[in-house]
Amino acid sequence: MDLEYHIECSLDMLEVISGSERQSSAVIHRYCNSESMGEDQKLPERFRTIRSAGRSLTLRFHTDSSITARGFSLQYTFSLPNPKQCGFNLHSLAGGFIQSPGYPLNDYLNNTNCLWDLQVPTGYHILITFEYFDIAQSIDCKNDFLKISEEHQSRAIVPLRSYYFYFDHESPGQKLCGNKLPSPIRTESNRVKINFTTDSRKTAKGFKLRWEAVCGGAVFRNNHATQCDYLIDPEVQPGITQIVTLKVLDFDLD
Known part of the structure; x- marks a missing residue:
């Protein structure tokens, strides 16, 4: 390219x-x-x-x-559907369901590697709710596991066009296994990667989850007669000029 x-x-x-x-x-x-x-x-x-x-x-x-x-x-x-070729890339507001290959009729197969890359429009987050979960237990979930990691990506040019920033980072994510239903996960970003990996040993029934786009943010209005101060303070790195760019989505004051 x-x-x-x-x-x-x-x-x-x-x-x-x-x-x-x-x-x-x-x-x-x-x-x-x-x-x-x-x-x-x-x-x-x-x-x-x-x-x-x-x-x-x-x-x-x-x-x-x-x-x-x-x-x-x-x-x-x-390609036609194949139990060992699972996963997809999708950008949508519709949401949907994701399940391990074979679920609910059969256990998942050994040596499987599935990757789902989900993205919703900027300004939304992703809410993941588990409906069923049974992945072979192992120490630190190092054998069979489901890992959910967030993609953080931002790029912009400041109005004066003297600086630009491009931020691209994938959070490591936590590996999940066992048969305890995980708590719902609400992402900070608008993009997640869901990775399902199995080894050549045990198998289990697998998992099923629902994902949906939800709105929300980290800064909220205060309805009381109060002065509020919000501090945005990026971590200082020697030799690197850092800037903060704010995009006001809605503004309505008395």
Whole structure:
């Protein structure tokens, strides 16, 4: 892949969209990477493969009137359902259910590796509720496990265009196993990765969970006659200039 790089991916871009819809809310990922440039412009490994949740994906390639580059090349395949080939990438507000291969009729198979990449529009969070959970117990869940990790990704240019920031981080996530139903999980970000991995030893019935997009935030209004101060204080790192960018979504004062 060699596209004109831009921190906001707003010039030349390749968009991969869930289904056949052409809506920005269904964009799984927007590519504007260049393999020939620096490390920050290269395509991250976790975005090199996308597996659809349904029968179709939409690819939309857009270029502007300025710089050009070599372009991109990709490979696609059509496949029938396979118990060992599970998982998908999805950007949606609809929510849905995820379950281990074989559930509820059969136990899951050995040597299985499933990855579900879920994303909801910016401003929403993801609520995960377990309906059934039975994964073979092991010390520190090192054999069979379900791991839920959050993707934190932000990019922006400040109004003066003197600085820009690009933040891309995946939280390590906690491994889950055993037969105790986990508590509901509400994410801080709008994107999660759910990884189900099994080894060659024991098996069990598996799991079923429901996921949904929910709204909310960390800062709330105060209805009382009170002055409120909110401090946003990023961790200081030597030699790195840090900025804070606020985006006001709604504003209504007396």
